[in-house]
Amino acid sequence: xxxxxxxxxxxxxxxxxxxxxxxxxxxxxxxxxxxxxxxxxxxxxxxxxxxxxxxxxxxxxxxxxxxxxxxxxxxxxxxxxxxxxxxxxxxxxxxxxxxxxxxxxxxxxxxxxxxxxxxxxxxxxxxxxxxxxxxxxxxxxxxxxxxxxxxxxxxxxxxxxxxxxxxxxxxxxxxxxxxxxxxxxxxxxxxxxxxxxxxxxxxxxxxxxxxxxxxxxxxxxxxxxxxxxxxxxxxxxxxxxxxxxx
Numbered sequence: 001x002x003x004x005x006x007x008x009x010x011x012x013x014x015x016x017x018x019x020x021x022x023x024x025x026x027x028x029x030x031x032x033x034x035x036x037x038x039x040x041x042x043x044x045x046x047x048x049x050x051x052x053x054x055x056x057x058x059x060x061x062x063x064x065x066x067x068x069x070x071x072x073x074x075x076x077x078x079x080x081x082x083x084x085x086x087x088x089x090x091x092x093x094x095x096x097x098x099x100x101x102x103x104x105x106x107x108x109x110x111x112x113x114x115x116x117x118x119x120x121x122x123x124x125x126x127x128x129x130x131x132x133x134x135x136x137x138x139x140x141x142x143x144x145x146x147x148x149x150x151x152x153x154x155x156x157x158x159x160x161x162x163x164x165x166x167x168x169x170x171x172x173x174x175x176x177x178x179x180x181x182x183x184x185x186x187x188x189x190x191x192x193x194x195x196x197x198x199x200x201x202x203x204x205x206x207x208x209x210x211x212x213x214x215x216x217x218x219x220x221x222x223x224x225x226x227x228x229x230x231x232x233x234x235x236x237x238x239x240x241x242x243x244x245x246x
Contacts, residue, residue: 102168
């Protein structure tokens with residue numbers, strides 16, 4: 001919706017294809033052919049796809065600009081741009097401490113944000129369930145760039161020291177049963193009590209949707225910036241669309 005809203009505010013229009021069943025891919029058409037066809041219908045393509053690397057493939061076959069709006073467990077670059085924009089509204093990004101909490105293995109928003117923060121001398125703190133840590137290859141690549149990555153067993157270890165708390169949803173579909181999921185999900189809940197000793201200017205971000213990882217009581221706190229973060233998606237994506245369609 002944010003990309004559609006962005007295009008509408010720019011004075012343009014959108015052609016929405018919300019599922020495979022709604023296009024020729026349901027009949028067996030390849031993604032490459034679909035992109036070739038859609039390139040003739042639009043001035044830019046925004047693609048969200050369940051398979052990692054789909055956006056890159058689309059860009060190889062498109063004759064118009066392609067924007068990656070999320071590719072499976074891969075990357076989510078437009079989300080990262082609005083995340084950076086939201087952080088910058090509150091503080092300079094250089095040299096801050098950022099904590100990533102939740103599913104860091106499959107969470108594409110965490111992957112893209114961690115990569116982007118490596119350009120700002122940020123100290124990265126990670127808190128995740130066993131098995132859902134930041135992918136080793138990604139972590140190694142960031143460390144080679146000079147990023148300091150510190151893993152923590154729980155949020156309490158670091159909550160009073162960070163400038164940005166970036167919370168992600170624990171993805172229920174990654175667990176073998178409901179009990180395993182709830183045991184993990186219940187251990188990552190951000191409450192007003194948890195933030196009692198946090199820095200005054202700490203901001204809490206979340207790419208949304210949330211389930212129960214952030215207590216609704218926190219919504220009224222000055223630390224909560226996730227709805228402002230979501231709103232920022234519109235102007236940031238307006239800028240992206242303008243840039244690629246020059």
